[in-house]
Amino acid sequence: MHIVVCIKQVPDSKEIKIDPKTNTLMRQGVPAVVNYYDMHGVEEALRIKDKYGARVTVITMGPPSADKALKQCISLGADEGVLVSDRAFAGADTLATSYVLASAIYKAADTWGPVDMIFAGKQTSDGDTGQVGPGIACRIDYEQLTYVQQIEDINPDTGELIVHRHLEDGVERVKTRTPVLITVVTELNTPRRASLPGMLRAARYTPIVWTTNDFEELDRSKIGLRGSPTIVSKTWVPEPKHVSTDMLTGTGNEVAATLVENLFGTELKHSLGWA
Amino acid sequence: MAEDKRRKMIGLQPEGDVDWSMYRGIMVVVEQRSGVAKPVSWQLLGEARRLADKLDAPLMALVMGQDVSHIAQQAIGYGADIVYHADAPELKDYRTRPYSRVCLKVIKTYRPEIVLMGATYTGRDLAGAIATHLPTGLTADSTQLDVDDERLLLASRPAFSEKMLATILCKQFKPQMATVRAGVFQALPYDEKRTGKIIAVHQDMHENDIVTKVLEFVQDDNRVNLEDAQVIVAGGRGLGGPDGFKLLHELANVLGGTVAASRAATDLGWIDHAYQVGQTGTTVRPKLYFAIGISGAVQHVVGMQNSDYIVAINKDPNAPIFQIANYGIVGDLFEIVPLLTKAFQERLTPVMAR
Ligand SMILES: Cc1cc2nc3c(=O)[nH]c(=O)nc-3n(C[C@H](O)[C@H](O)[C@H](O)COP(=O)(O)OP(=O)(O)OC[C@H]3O[C@@H](n4cnc5c(N)ncnc54)[C@H](O)[C@@H]3O)c2cc1C
Numbered sequence: 324m325h326i327v328v329c330i331k332q333v334p335d336s337k338e339i340k341i342d343p344k345t346n347t348l349m350r351q352g353v354p355a356v357v358n359y360y361d362m363h364g365v366e367e368a369l370r371i372k373d374k375y376g377a378r379v380t381v382i383t384m385g386p387p388s389a390d391k392a393l394k395q396c397i398s399l400g401a402d403e404g405v406l407v408s409d410r411a412f413a414g415a416d417t418l419a420t421s422y423v424l425a426s427a428i429y430k431a432a433d434t435w436g437p438v439d440m441i442f443a444g445k446q447t448s449d450g451d452t453g454q455v456g457p458g459i460a461c462r463i464d465y466e467q468l469t470y471v472q473q474i475e476d477i478n479p480d481t482g483e484l485i486v487h488r489h490l491e492d493g494v495e496r497v498k499t500r501t502p503v504l505i506t507v508v509t510e511l512n513t514p515r516r517a518s519l520p521g522m523l524r525a526a527r528y529t530p531i532v533w534t535t536n537d538f539e540e541l542d543r544s545k546i547g548l549r550g551s552p553t554i555v556s557k558t559w560v561p562e563p564k565h566v567s568t569d570m571l572t573g574t575g576n577e578v579a580a581t582l583v584e585n586l587f588g589t590e591l592k593h594s595l596g597w598a
Numbered sequence: 599m600a601e602d603k604r605r606k607m608i609g610l611q612p613e614g615d616v617d618w619s620m621y622r623g624i625m626v627v628v629e630q631r632s633g634v635a636k637p638v639s640w641q642l643l644g645e646a647r648r649l650a651d652k653l654d655a656p657l658m659a660l661v662m663g664q665d666v667s668h669i670a671q672q673a674i675g676y677g678a679d680i681v682y683h684a685d686a687p688e689l690k691d692y693r694t695r696p697y698s699r700v701c702l703k704v705i706k707t708y709r710p711e712i713v714l715m716g717a718t719y720t721g722r723d724l725a726g727a728i729a730t731h732l733p734t735g736l737t738a739d740s741t742q743l744d745v746d747d748e749r750l751l752l753a754s755r756p757a758f759s760e761k762m763l764a765t766i767l768c769k770q771f772k773p774q775m776a777t778v779r780a781g782v783f784q785a786l787p788y789d790e791k792r793t794g795k796i797i798a799v800h801q802d803m804h805e806n807d808i809v810t811k812v813l814e815f816v817q818d819d820n821r822v823n824l825e826d827a828q829v830i831v832a833g834g835r836g837l838g839g840p841d842g843f844k845l846l847h848e849l850a851n852v853l854g855g856t857v858a859a860s861r862a863a864t865d866l867g868w869i870d871h872a873y874q875v876g877q878t879g880t881t882v883r884p885k886l887y888f889a890i891g892i893s894g895a896v897q898h899v900v901g902m903q904n905s906d907y908i909v910a911i912n913k914d915p916n917a918p919i920f921q922i923a924n925y926g927i928v929g930d931l932f933e934i935v936p937l938l939t940k941a942f943q944e945r946l947t948p949v950m951a952r
């Protein structure tokens with residue numbers, strides 16, 4: 324079995340601040356981390372590898388510094404780490420991203436054998452669209468199972484698998500067959516820590532780098548900023564809501580009565596169906 | 599396997615005509631489970647009605663499922679002019695392939711200039727597949743929508759933990775697509791006398807050709823769903839312990855709301871982390887938010903400041919939470935909350951009994 328895991332390096336969102344003078348994002352010096360969900364995808368791939376034997380290829384599209392993220396995955400037990408990196412890929416929206424990642428998955432299949440399963444995160448903490456997983460599945464015509472919280476069963480011979488999808492209102496049990504793309508939620512597993520041999524291997528490992536020149540059939544009008552139909556026309560920091568706070572005073576009973584009266588005097592009466 | 603070398607890559611070019619001026623009107627994809635529409639679908643129709651009127655274009659709805667003709671009818675009552683209705687056993691449960699196939703067919707046949715879906719799990723699953731297939735641009739999780747003079751959709755979405763808003767457009771392709779957060783827009787009042795056209799759409803996939811099968815769905819009535827909550831009663835360190843949440847539950851029950859918490863309360867283990875509101879928890883946007891024994895730290899506030907009405911109860915008159923509250927009560931929560939529960943109960947009960 325050949326499993327590909329897509330991971331993305333993201334700025335540590337806790338550290339992002341907004342410059343109060345210019346209202347722009349202060350990205351400088353913000354440390355990069357592997358998107359939280361993606362480590363659960365890596366873990367699940369490694370568990371399948373441990374149980375049934377599999378080759379695990381980790382792919383990221385990003386700047387050269389993203390090789391750190393790949394080495395982290397190698398230290399956990401992934402077989403190869405591929406950095407898809409070229410200035411021409413920069414500025415991609417989800418459509419251009421899914422095209423490049425799908426191309427990389429085809430190339431990984433040519434290099435190491437057909438890809439049976441692909442793991443991606445539910446969403447990232449920066450772009451936060453959750454669109455790249457479904458985009459890749461659509462591009463290469465794989466079955467698509469999003470928001471998976473448990474893999475109940477895999478039959479490595481038939482490729483049949485049963486998973487549990489975590490939805491807003493409950494859990495759906497679904498059966499499908501490889502090749503499949505799965506997007507994962509954090510309930511799926513607890514990521515492992517690196518072993519000492521893993522760390523040693525990672526220290527010596529140099530991630531494979533693929534640039535635009537490594538893809539024979541790449542349509543250059545479909546990548547990067549040029550290949551991205553969505554345009555960010557402006558960003559702004561929303562005005563803090565100007566509220567005039569109504570401080571209610573009196574005895575406990577009085578303030579309770581006044582508050583109820585006041586709230587019934589607003590549109591909440593209709594929108595919450597109080598009337 | 600030499601002939602395998604050229605691999606299939608879906609979604610590189612739009613199929614067929616690319617005369618974008620043929621694309622007119624707005625289409626809302628209605629989401630349902632077991633014959634019940636999700637509220638976000640009607641909220642979307644409400645907002646899309648406003649946009650369609652501004653564009654002087656028809657408002658369309660797409661209803662897919664099994665035995666869902668009543669939902670097609672409802673879509674008209676909630677503002678649609680035309681409803682495309684695909685009804686088939688293969689569409690009983692949502693599955694990416696048959697649903698996206700119907701959706702693509704309707705888009706290519708009827709050519710809406712804008713397609714909107716709820717930013718729910720199902721909505722994102724479907725929208726991500728369709729936008730890639732067409733291909734077109736897709737804005738995720740929008741909280742503001744508008745159209746400009748050139749008929750461009752201006753979809754704005756929060757970015758970077760809600761710290762900023764970004765307006766995103768797509769000039770290159772049609773339809774322009776966006777998923778939209780639940781609970782942000784308001785549905786129009788249901789009008790059963792509204793009239794519109796319902797057009798049947800044929801679902802043409804055979805069950806044998808659909809690899810993915812839904813085996814079962816287990817409804818979880820206890821699932822914490824803060825994002826969709828209309829009323830949230832949140833508590834913090836001021837509650838003094840897990841028992842304090844009982845008071846909040848009582849108030850929440852009377853209001854049909856949900857309990858939530860600050861990180862101080864979840865970190866102390868008084869309530870599960872799933873209930874945490876804020877930067878590292880859930881971002882909520884209810885109609886009414888009670889902050890009880892919560893000081894109003896910025897990491898909490900970013901997750902709830904867009905609530906329509908905020909009520910703060912705190913014994914410290916200088917607590918920062920009062921700065922963003924519509925109504926403030928300085929006092930002991932253990933005294934105030936039960937009185938408030940009682941006051942609401944008295945006011946609401948006769949209404950319910952009628
Ligand atoms: C504030 C902001 C808002 C944006 N809004 C939009 C928008 O509305 N529409 C749009 O089309 N684009 C948008 N983008 C661009 C989008 O973030 C990029 O296309 C990005 O490359 C991938 O999208 P994502 O981060 O949302 O990934 P998601 O779709 O949320 O990621 C899901 C999973 O896909 C995989 N994945 C994603 N990116 C990579 C990668 N580079 N390498 C390997 N695996 C990856 C990971 O497994 C990840 O967990 C936005 C970007 C920003 C910064």
Ligand SMILES: Cc1cc2nc3c(=O)[nH]c(=O)nc-3n(C[C@H](O)[C@H](O)[C@H](O)COP(=O)(O)OP(=O)(O)OC[C@H]3O[C@@H](n4cnc5c(N)ncnc54)[C@H](O)[C@@H]3O)c2cc1C
Pocket residue numbers: 337833834835836837859860861862863874875876877878879880890891892893894895896897898901911912913914917929930931932
């Ligand atoms: C990176 C980072 C991320 C964070 N993310 C989040 C997040 O997502 N969500 C979040 O909530 N916090 C978050 N925090 C923590 C945040 O900074 C605050 O520490 C936390 O919100 C405080 O919770 P609190 O208001 O319940 O507690 P406190 O700040 O201790 O406030 C308790 C309040 O209760 C009042 N009180 C006490 N007794 C009574 C009484 N009997 N009656 C009435 N009032 C009473 C007090 O006057 C006080 O104002 C984060 C912090 C960091 C550094």
